[in-house]
Amino acid sequence: MNIQVTSKNLKTDFEIQFIIKKDTKNPFIKEYKKLIELSNFKYSEGETLLLLEAKKIFVSVNDISDLENFKIAASNAIKTLKKIKIKSAKISSYDKKDLKVAKAIAEGILLGAYQFDKYKSKKTLSTLETVYFQTANYYGEKIKQEDLKQAVEDTKIVCDVVNLTRDMVNSHPDELYPETFAKLASKEAKEYGIECKVLKGNDLEEEKMGSLLSVARASVHTPRVIHLSYKPKNAKKRVVLVGKGLTYDSGGLSLKPADFMTTMKSDKSGGAAVLGAILGASKMGVDVEIHAIIGAVENMIGGNAYKPDDVLVARNGKTIEVKNTDAEGRLVLADCLSYGCDLKPDYIIDVATLTGACVVALGEYSSGIMGFNEKLKEAMAKSAQNSGELTGMLPFNRYLKDLLKSNVADISNIGSSRYGGAITAGLFLSEFVEEKYHSKWLHLDIAGPAYVEKDWGYNPFGGSGAGVRMLIDFIANIK
Numbered sequence: 081m082n083i084q085v086t087s088k089n090l091k092t093d094f095e096i097q098f099i100i101k102k103d104t105k106n107p108f109i110k111e112y113k114k115l116i117e118l119s120n121f122k123y124s125e126g127e128t129l130l131l132l133e134a135k136k137i138f139v140s141v142n143d144i145s146d147l148e149n150f151k152i153a154a155s156n157a158i159k160t161l162k163k164i165k166i167k168s169a170k171i172s173s174y175d176k177k178d179l180k181v182a183k184a185i186a187e188g189i190l191l192g193a194y195q196f197d198k199y200k201s202k203k204t205l206s207t208l209e210t211v212y213f214q215t216a217n218y219y220g221e222k223i224k225q226e227d228l229k230q231a232v233e234d235t236k237i238v239c240d241v242v243n244l245t246r247d248m249v250n251s252h253p254d255e256l257y258p259e260t261f262a263k264l265a266s267k268e269a270k271e272y273g274i275e276c277k278v279l280k281g282n283d284l285e286e287e288k289m290g291s292l293l294s295v296a297r298a299s300v301h302t303p304r305v306i307h308l309s310y311k312p313k314n315a316k317k318r319v320v321l322v323g324k325g326l327t328y329d330s331g332g333l334s335l336k337p338a339d340f341m342t343t344m345k346s347d348k349s350g351g352a353a354v355l356g357a358i359l360g361a362s363k364m365g366v367d368v369e370i371h372a373i374i375g376a377v378e379n380m381i382g383g384n385a386y387k388p389d390d391v392l393v394a395r396n397g398k399t400i401e402v403k404n405t406d407a408e409g410r411l412v413l414a415d416c417l418s419y420g421c422d423l424k425p426d427y428i429i430d431v432a433t434l435t436g437a438c439v440v441a442l443g444e445y446s447s448g449i450m451g452f453n454e455k456l457k458e459a460m461a462k463s464a465q466n467s468g469e470l471t472g473m474l475p476f477n478r479y480l481k482d483l484l485k486s487n488v489a490d491i492s493n494i495g496s497s498r499y500g501g502a503i504t505a506g507l508f509l510s511e512f513v514e515e516k517y518h519s520k521w522l523h524l525d526i527a528g529p530a531y532v533e534k535d536w537g538y539n540p541f542g543g544s545g546a547g548v549r550m551l552i553d554f555i556a557n558i559k
């Protein structure tokens with residue numbers, strides 16, 4: 081899907097028209113009022129009405145203070161238009177001054193139009209090629225062409241990397257495994273002009289990543305740690321992103337039941353999200369140094385699989401009693417976080433589909449934010465809100481921390497109670513973040529929103545790209 085800004089009143093195959101706050105007096109809507117009422121239009125938030133003969137699709141937005149409404153409305157309209165035989169459509173913004181509205185509309189179009197049909201023999205190809213974004217707005221006033229162009233360009237950068245992240249999450253595990261994950265990251269890094277270093281085999285032994293290597297051991301696909309970096313001159317701060325890139329999580333010997341194993345190709349979502357975020361933020365030219373560390377590993381079973389009762393030695397020297405091989409993400413992140421701390425970050429943020437417990441706590445639309453620094457947690461929640469992601473904070477406490485005590489090693493990889501599982505997982509990770517970086521660290525559990533099993537908002541079935549937009553917003557707002 082292509083969006084082009086135009087100052088002309090082009091003739092296109094179709095037009096998308098917002099109906100704002102049920103106002104049908106607007107000159108562009110007035111003449112259709114009777115048809116709109118005849119069709120029993122309810123003016124509910126995001127409702128669409130396709131008038132084929134008039135070559136118009138109307139879409140309702142009532143609460144204009146919430147930009148998400150514009151995104152969802154634009155997405156609803158585009159999804160309907162993709163089903164009919166047209167090549168072009170046009171749309172106008174509602175607000176002349178506030179470019180945030182134009183950005184929201186563009187985002188709704190670009191994210192809502194996403195489709196993953198790579199594995200279908202019969203593609204449901206849409207004929208819709210271009211949406212023209214007119215500088216003339218809802219009231220016939222004009223937005224400055226340059227401003228609108230810039231707004232659409234900025235939005236495109238973000239949506240491109242969200243859609244790239246979605247593609248990666250949707251790729252099946254026999255296509256996207258650690259080696260191919262690294263190849264893809266290197267290719268994208270080259271295209272975006274950033275550095276990419278891949279650690280494998282001996283490199284990982286030399287790094288003493290014993291925890292990560294144990295998880296990876298039973299897979300025919302050997303692990304990779306992917307280190308991407310963007311180093312602009314005169315960077316204000318240094319951010320290290322760490323992503324869980326489990327290209328498949330079978331659970332290992334603590335095998336997942338069949339119904340829970342499906343969708344576990346999405347366990348690489350955190351890794352894909354940090355890749356998307358560093359690419360997007362670098363393209364925006366932020367003056368922040370960014371590193372993305374991805375632990376790309378497959379958790380499988382086999383004669384040499386790591387076992388419950390094993391004691392692992394992590395990169396930072398701490399010993400871990402394995403009580404459940406399905407709590408593998410934290411074992412991979414443990415070594416990646418320790419590696420990330422060596423980069424002397426001003427902020428270190430990990431992103432992971434870490435626990436089912438987080439989904440139980442917050443529902444499947446929200447990511448969990450955890451950490452020791454309340455202000456930092458607030459800042460991330462604000463970035464999520466700015467960019468249209470949902471989050472909830474999960475608080476650490478000393479009693480939950482005690483649940484990780486082990487009789488045989490420094491720490492156990494699961495808590496001794498099944499309650500508070502998202503938080504004990506976060507507290508486990510904190511043991512691998514050097515103490516001096518505790519106040520600079522955040523943990524984002526994206527297990528809920530990373531993979532969509534029933535469409536919501538502008539997220540179609542499959543990978544959502546959760547985390548990408550909030551990370552980019554967070555990085556772009558670093559002072």
Ligand code: BES
Nearest residue numbers: 404406407409433434435436437494527
């Ligand atoms: N990848 C899963 C978490 C997950 C569950 C992500 C559902 C997305 C949807 C993780 O590795 C895992 O299996 N966690 C266990 C931890 C438990 C063994 C303490 C879980 O959540 O059940």
Ligand code: ZN
Nearest residue numbers: 329406407408
């Ligand atoms: Zn697991």
Ligand code: ZN
Nearest residue numbers: 326329347409
């Ligand atoms: Zn997992």
